[in-house]
Amino acid sequence: MLKIFQQLGRDLFISGLISSHGGNMSIIDGERVHITRSGSMLGRLIDGDVVVTGLNVDDGDFKLASSELVVHRAVYRHTDARAILHAHPPYAVALSLLTDEDIVPVDSEGAYLLKRVPVISAKETIGSQEVAEKLPQALSRAPISVLKGHGSFAVGSTLAEALQYTTALELAAKIIWLSSRHGGRR
Template sequence: MWQEIAKYGRKLVEHGLVESNFGNISLRAGDKMLITRTGAALDEITENSVIEVDIQDTSSLDIIASSETVVHREIYRQTSALSIIHAHCQYAVVESLLAGPGGKIAPVDSEGQYFLGTIPVVGGGIGSRELAGNLANTLSRHRGAIVYSHGTFAIGRTLGDAYIVTTQLEHSCKVKYLYERAVAEKGNK
């Protein structure tokens, strides 16, 4: 299973959706989850870069697992997700700053409108219980969300599903940003 996490870690970095040492990936395996280690370079994941922890209870291994382990755990507890990708997509972060915590981003591209609908922006500190609750609640109704000033969280039945949602979130935010900038520049002429 770590090989699947490594595959998507490389794709995230190669496509500029995350810087190497930021973001995290997890897979549910029954009542456990496999999650990237804190500080792991996502484009260099090995078997030692992935930690197995319980979903229901905290673990002594939480200290070396991703700083977002509490968030992944709560998402698995409250949703049917079998995989989660957290990325630091640049345009998604910018759009979250413009929308504000609790805000919503309305895609202007047809794919974003069709596949994502309105994109929620949630608040909460990195790796906090507040963020865990906010994201789990939101992701019980949406396939993806953006954490204010922090990045995207996407869920799926597979890492491929979560990756597609991640790319769609970033694509829709990029198109929205560029479109609104073009409209503003056109209005200033």
């Protein structure tokens, strides 16, 4: 399992979708959540950087888990997600600061895969109960959502599927951003 987290974490970092210590990922296996450790470097995950805790119980290594554990748990409880990937894609985050509306991809891949990407707002954006309450609703209508000014949360049956939505969103956001500089729509 560590190898999958390592591969996806490296892909996120190389793609510029996270900073050295940013982002987090998890998968659910029954009632157990496997989630990246708080402060881990996703691009260089090592043994011990993926911790296991309960979906509904603070057991195992929950104190070591990402600060977004409360959000991951809420998404698992209220959606059919099997994997969650949280990143900080710069163009998508920039677009989220310019609108309170969904991001609507104008490129073919983004339009096909994503259609509309909900943008949600919260006073406390990192690991808050407010995000835990709002995000599952957004992810029940789309495979990825952007938390205004913070980052994206993608869900899938695997981490690879969640990565696909994350990279498609960032490319779509970049295309919107670049085309808007030349008279295209935002």
